[in-house]
Amino acid sequence: xxxxxxxxxxxxxxxxxxxxxxxxxxxxxxxxxxxxxxxxxxxxxxxxxxxxxxxxxxxxxxxxxxxxxxxxxxxxxxxxxxxxxxxxxxxxxxxxxxxxxxxxxxxxxxxxxxxxxxxxxxxxxxxxxxxxxxxxxxxxxxxxxxxxxxxxxxxxxxxxxxxxxxxxxxxxxxxxxxxxxxxxxxxxxxxxxxxxxxxxxxxxxxxxxxxxxxxxxxxxxxxxxxxxxxxxxxxxxxxxxxxxxxxxxxxxxxxxxxxxxxxxxxxxxxxxxxxxxxxxxxxxxxxxxxxxxxxxxxxxxxxxxxxxxxxxxxxxxxxxxxxxxxxxxxxxxxxxxxxxxxxxxxxxxxxxxxxxxxxxxxxxxxxxxxxxxxxxxxxxxxxxxxxxxxxxxxxxxxxxxxxxxxxxxxxxxxxxxxxxxxxxxxxxxxxxxxxxxxxxxxxxxxxxxxxxxxxxxxxxxxxxxxxxxxxxxxxxxxxxxxxxxxxxxxxxxxxxxxxxxxxxxxxxxxxxxxxxxxxxxxxxxxxxxxxxxxxxxxxxxxxxxxxxxxxxxx
Amino acid sequence: xxxxxxxxxxxxxxxxxxxxxxxxxxxxxxxxxxxxxxxxxxxxxxxxxxxxxxxxxxxxxxxxxxxxxxxxxxxxxxxxxxxxxxxxxxxxxxxxxxx
Ligand code: SF4
Numbered sequence: 330x331x332x333x334x335x336x337x338x339x340x341x342x343x344x345x346x347x348x349x350x351x352x353x354x355x356x357x358x359x360x361x362x363x364x365x366x367x368x369x370x371x372x373x374x375x376x377x378x379x380x381x382x383x384x385x386x387x388x389x390x391x392x393x394x395x396x397x398x399x400x401x402x403x404x405x406x407x408x409x410x411x412x413x414x415x416x417x418x419x420x421x422x423x424x425x426x427x428x429x430x431x432x433x434x435x436x437x438x439x440x441x442x443x444x445x446x447x448x449x450x451x452x453x454x455x456x457x458x459x460x461x462x463x464x465x466x467x468x469x470x471x472x473x474x475x476x477x478x479x480x481x482x483x484x485x486x487x488x489x490x491x492x493x494x495x496x497x498x499x500x501x502x503x504x505x506x507x508x509x510x511x512x513x514x515x516x517x518x519x520x521x522x523x524x525x526x527x528x529x530x531x532x533x534x535x536x537x538x539x540x541x542x543x544x545x546x547x548x549x550x551x552x553x554x555x556x557x558x559x560x561x562x563x564x565x566x567x568x569x570x571x572x573x574x575x576x577x578x579x580x581x582x583x584x585x586x587x588x589x590x591x592x593x594x595x596x597x598x599x600x601x602x603x604x605x606x607x608x609x610x611x612x613x614x615x616x617x618x619x620x621x622x623x624x625x626x627x628x629x630x631x632x633x634x635x636x637x638x639x640x641x642x643x644x645x646x647x648x649x650x651x652x653x654x655x656x657x658x659x660x661x662x663x664x665x666x667x668x669x670x671x672x673x674x675x676x677x678x679x680x681x682x683x684x685x686x687x688x689x690x691x692x693x694x695x696x697x698x699x700x701x702x703x704x705x706x707x708x709x710x711x712x713x714x715x716x717x718x719x720x721x722x723x724x725x726x727x728x729x730x731x732x733x734x735x736x737x738x739x740x741x742x743x744x745x746x747x748x749x750x751x752x753x754x755x756x757x758x759x760x761x762x763x764x765x766x767x768x769x770x771x772x773x774x775x776x777x778x779x780x781x782x783x784x785x786x787x788x789x790x791x792x793x794x795x796x797x798x799x800x801x802x803x804x805x806x807x808x809x810x811x812x813x814x815x816x817x818x819x820x821x822x823x824x825x826x827x828x829x830x831x832x833x834x835x836x837x838x839x840x841x842x843x844x845x846x847x848x849x850x851x852x853x854x855x856x857x858x859x860x861x862x863x864x865x866x867x868x869x870x871x872x873x874x875x876x877x878x879x880x881x882x883x
Numbered sequence: 884x885x886x887x888x889x890x891x892x893x894x895x896x897x898x899x900x901x902x903x904x905x906x907x908x909x910x911x912x913x914x915x916x917x918x919x920x921x922x923x924x925x926x927x928x929x930x931x932x933x934x935x936x937x938x939x940x941x942x943x944x945x946x947x948x949x950x951x952x953x954x955x956x957x958x959x960x961x962x963x964x965x966x967x968x969x970x971x972x973x974x975x976x977x978x979x980x981x982x
Contacts, residue, residue, distance in 0.1 A: 358939075380896075380900065424976070427900075745966070745973055756972050
């Protein structure tokens with residue numbers, strides 16, 4: 330894992346000391362809220378409905394056992410004993426007191442963590458495939474490049490006041506688990522004629538105006554990455570609209586000027602600045618890469634896994650849903666579900682964080698990942714250790730076997746916490762999961778992604794849910810719009826609206842009708858919900874969700 | 884005919900704790916909305932809001948929001964404001980837990 334250099338350490342400490350002073354000056358009245366607000370946001374501190382919220386960056390979702398323990402300590406000491414993992418691979422604390430925040434930031438700095446650029450119109454935390462460095466289907470680990478981008482973008486003087494926030498995602502696998510087509514810049518590692526490089530995608534995004542990113546360069550040699558990204562940012566910084574917040578993202582610039590024009594401008598800028606990059610970035614990258622080397626994987630018998638798999642149906646079910654092939658056949662990637670039926674998606678208690686930290690230390694080279702689907706990953710577990718890991722997870726309430734199934738729901742904080750929300754999302758997710766559990770059908774249903782946002786900002790990625798749910802305020806009443814057919818992977822698609830929205834207590838029955846309709850419509854067990862939607866379109870689902878068939882027949 | 888003014892309360896979040904508070908008639912901040920001053924006159928509402936905004940050392944983001952007279956005092960009209968009087972629905976935290 331990446332270890333802070335002296336420079337990183339000094340930089341982060343200086344920022345904490347600075348913020349400590351700013352908090353003191355806000356409290357003694359020398360700073361107004363108007364002056365203080367941008368300063369606190371620069372340090373990840375938001376004011377939400379019931380309290381402050383501190384957003385901690387987990388760069389590319391990678392966190393060590395030591396860091397996870399510190400997050401648990403912070404949750405216990407300064408918050409209410411839990412943390413919330415987000416779709417941006419970050420963690421949020423929902424209840425800090427303003428006066429405690431500088432101490433929390435110091436505690437984070439003790440383990441090489443911070444909240445810098447988790448807010449504001451800057452380049453945000455770079456996100457990556459949560460199976461990076463472990464997945465069997467990977468070309469290369471994308472995290473060294475993500476770390477290079479993080480170092481380059483942190484406090485980059487040219488990009489502190491962009492027209493709007495800017496998000497970069499990167500994947501090293503042809504299977505896109507990082508939603509690269511829904512980011513301002515998406516990077517997909519590819520190989521062309523034996524040469525490693527990137528497919529560069531620009532102008533994707535969800536939110537009010539969802540757009541699928543467009544390919545701006547189908548092959549970019551590896552060593553051109555930094556100047557090319559800098560060229561994109563430079564063009565955006567000038568072209569991006571500052572007159573209208575809702576039109577300020579790069580996706581609108583791409584839409585308004587056209588991808589051809591943007592490409593021309595970016596390529597011109599790239600040609601101009603490329604000579605300034607003399608290879609220092611590549612030296613730095615090489616040094617970073619050494620820190621992301623695959624850990625020393627142990628080798629030994631995997632019989633324990635095979636025996637448990639044959640003997641224990643609970644273990645088998647968990648192994649079938651929650652394990653992913655590792656690049657080393659003796660190992661597996663374990664996805665730990667934070668979606669027990671009725672739980673808040675993404676929440677983990679301090680005790681659970683400690684169990685995860687211990688398990689990673691004992692069985693997983695002290696490495697953990699946070700997925701944008703709000704789960705925790707143990708990326709390198711020897712198969713012989715899996716039964717022990719499963720038993721420990723079970724004891725901590727963390728062995729829910731539902732990864733990729735209907736109750737593995739993404740939900741943003743919504744109006745239970747978020748000041749921008751127009752409706753709640755968490756209780757909708759909880760109720761759907763509980764209903765699915767009562768029906769006992771989700772294993773029968775198979776792969777199904779339900780994603781819920783509490784407002785048009787789409788932090789819950791509802792546009793790319795197979796079933797997407799968007800909470801709105803319609804004349805003072807919580808109302809939910811449902812979309813179908815969204816897809817956040819390499820075959821990305823935006824969901825289509827079914828029609829009129831549903832009241833709060835109508836959502837769960839509506840989702841149930843959709844799922845039951847799917848079971849009727851599919852030809853085989855292998856045909857997923859998304860497959861059926863692509864084959865048949867909206868009509869049969871629409872009939873089911875609005876129960877019009879019956880009305881027509883009557 | 885002039886439209887009847889929808890009664891209001893002044894609300895904000897406390898600077899240090901960040902929790903929701905309401906402005907009372909005697910210029911204190913209460914964590915109980917029922918203790919808030921119910922304002923039934925537009926000009927007075929503006930005065931009270933200005934007053935609230937002149938106390939940045941105590942609260943952040945003061946605003947006027949619709950309220951209705953209730954048995955024990957003003958109560959929220961919009962569901963967002965109702966949540967602010969209670970806390971999150973997924974965990975027993977916030978005001979509902981403070982009793
Ligand atoms: S989608 Fe809206 S409600 Fe949900 S976290 Fe984002 S801003 Fe808040």
